[in-house]
Amino acid sequence: MSRFGNLVFSSSVMSAIDNPDSLVISDDPLHPANLIPELCRNFYQLGWVTGTGGGITIRQGNLVYIAPSGVQKERILPEHIFVLPYPQPAPSPHADRIFLRRPAKKLSESSCTPLFWNTFDMRDAGSCIHTHSQHAVMATLLWTGPTFTISHQMIKGVRIGGVGRALSYLDTLEVPIIENTPFEVDLKESMAEAMAKYPDAAGVLVRRHGVYVWGPSSSLSLFLL
Numbered sequence: 001m002s003r004f005g006n007l008v009f010s011s012s013v014m015s016a017i018d019n020p021d022s023l024v025i026s027d028d029p030l031h032p033a034n035l036i037p038e039l040c041r042n043f044y045q046l047g048w049v050t051g052t053g054g055g056i057t058i059r060q061g062n063l064v065y066i067a068p069s070g071v072q073k074e075r076i077l078p079e080h081i082f083v084l085p086y087p088q089p090a091p092s093p094h095a096d097r098i099f100l101r102r103p104a105k106k107l108s109e110s111s112c113t114p115l116f117w118n119t120f121d122m123r124d125a126g127s128c129i130h131t132h133s134q135h136a137v138m139a140t141l142l143w144t145g146p147t148f149t150i151s152h153q154m155i156k157g158v159r160i161g162g163v164g165r166a167l168s169y170l171d172t173l174e175v176p177i178i179e180n181t182p183f184e185v186d187l188k189e190s191m192a193e194a195m196a197k198y199p200d201a202a203g204v205l206v207r208r209h210g211v212y213v214w215g216p217s218s219s220l221s222l223f224l225l
């Protein structure tokens with residue numbers, strides 16, 4: 001074990017910090033730096049994301065992998081992936097977010113990052129996906145109240161709170177709908193409030209905008225979409 005600032009990491013992570021690019025170079029197709037670009041391409045082909053909209057993160061232990069902002073989803077490469085330590089103090093006017101690896105290209109991390117952090121801190125999520133799915137937007141227009149509810153066949157397999165046991169045919173899934181804001185980052189507080197108020201919800205819908213879903217892994221987050 002060794003320390004990086006106030007954070008403690010295994011020696012393997014510390015050696016990767018000496019060569020940060022090694023955190024995103026792997027022959028393993030399931031490595032987060034390979035999986036994130038593949039999933040983004042799939043989302044684009046499915047019409048779930050257009051242009052640079054939406055976002056995705058994968059957390060493995062104390063490492064968080066996040067896609068960049070401002071890159072078309074079908075063109076994201078492993079070299080564009082940011083790697084951050086988890087946990088870490090919330091950024092403030094006096095302290096920036098801590099990164100272990102940034103892309104050489106001048107890119108910014110996903111603007112969803114503060115919202116992704118909600119799912120790590122409040123649900124111990126291993127992955128969170130945000131899309132501007134037209135189906136999600138339509139649901140927020142048809143259900144004009146504070147929640148979207150659904151029961152029976154289509155909820156089988158959806159996990160309570162995103163990470164608990166799977167719902168059954170007889171359960172009812174209630175997903176909070178929060179109101180949109182001009183900037184993604186400004187959704188952080190209302191998303192956290194909705195997650196606290198609806199602890200069984202496996203996601204949060206954003207009216208006229210899209211959805212955030214999370215799970216213990218990227219494959220299970222994806223299932224919820």
Ligand SMILES: [Zn+2]
Pocket residue numbers: 053054130131132184209210
């Ligand atoms: Zn968005």
